[in-house]
Amino acid sequence: MKKPTPHLVIVAGEDSGDLHGANLAKALRRLLPACRLSGIGGEKMAENGVELIFSSKRLAVVGIFEVLSRLGDIILGARSIRRHLAASRPDLLILIDFPDFNLNLVAPFARRLRIPIVYYISPQIWAWRQGRINKIQRLVKKILVILPFEEDFYRRRQVTKVEYVGHPLLDQFKSFHLPPLQERPDIALIPGSRPGEIRRILPLMICAARLYLREKPESHFRIPVAPSIDISDIEKMIPTAFRKHVSIQKVPLTEVLAGVSFALVTSGTATLETALAGIPMVVIYRVNELSYQLGRRLISVPFISLVNLIAGREIVPELIQRKARPETIVEQLRKTLDHPNKYRQTCHALAAVRKKLERIGTSASPSEKAAQALCKFLREEIGQQP
Structure with missing residues (x-):
């Protein structure tokens, strides 16, 4: 029996992911006022109603050697989100960028629990390590991309479960004014x-x-x-x-x-x-x-x-x-x-x-368009009525 209100878990690993996760959470709250949002993120996601299981501040690294120096936090973060997924069995897992953590430590575990996964802001596989497309195809039910050339990149490789929603940074610059x-x-x-x-x-x-x-x-x-x-x-x-x-x-x-x-x-x-x-x-x-x-x-x-x-x-x-x-x-x-x-x-x-x-073909902001796509996915793919 379906839960009366959907529970969505969001996993973001850096300041940019925290910002995009916060804007997404805000848009989801407008469409699904009663939904439960939880996951990994930072202060901005928490301010927008996401119940944090683990702080993304402890996961922000770049380069192979920094990863090794923060391995303890990375393992602890993975264990925390896995326990949360197993205990709460959410309706949907939303991954935001942060591919090494999300694709290797979170997504396979969620797949074993049969939790549907949507990747919002997918890894930049068009730039490097293109072989990851096979893992994304296997683990992820829907991909929401934010750059104009990404949708075509996936479709040319026979990945059709992809939708371009626009770059969420545009939300910040809607009313931006640059003085002389x-x-x-x-x-x-x-x-x-x-x-x-x-x-x-x-x-x-x-x-x-x-x-x-x-x-x-x-x-x-x-x-x-x-x-x-x-x-x-x-x-x-x-x-x-x-x-x-x-x-x-x-x-x-x-x-x-x-x-x-x-x-x-x-x-x-x-x-x-x-x-x-x-x-x-x-x-x-x-x-x-x-x-x-x-x-x-x-x-x-x-x-x-x-x-x-x-x-x-x-x-x-x-x-x-x-x-x-x-x-x-x-x-x-x-x-x-x-x-x-x-x-x-x-x-x-x-x-x-x-x-x-x-050029995203709609008056909705990118974050709103992403939230609309997630609601449609909940309704059509898993039978949840937002």
């Missing part, structure tokens, strides 16, 4: 949301900023702090002589972007947020050298940033590993900020990226 250029003279340093990447990349960004200060001593910088990061950890990394030139802000990234003309951005979701805001940038990518050498053999796309991938060409420079040096960062910064025509061209190209993402 002369009112936002600052430069953003966006080091990411994982402790390891911040330790690797923020000092590099600061070195580049200090180098740029020699040429432009009036410059001021802003550092946004991700929700899962303690602001004191960032403050400790700022050299005393640089502190008067920087503002450290634990606010939504959109608030920081509204006050800057340029950004240095760690490769990841923040590059797309910066693009949607219309801010020219330099993308920086650095991981452990062995992780990089192993990973580069598996990567099958020409760019590391979503901005360039969606554009189909390089519209913002990418500085990877040894190319990411203070001197090369400042050189790229100069090439854009010191040349108004180049700056305008980049802004126009970023606007075109946003337009591509906005």
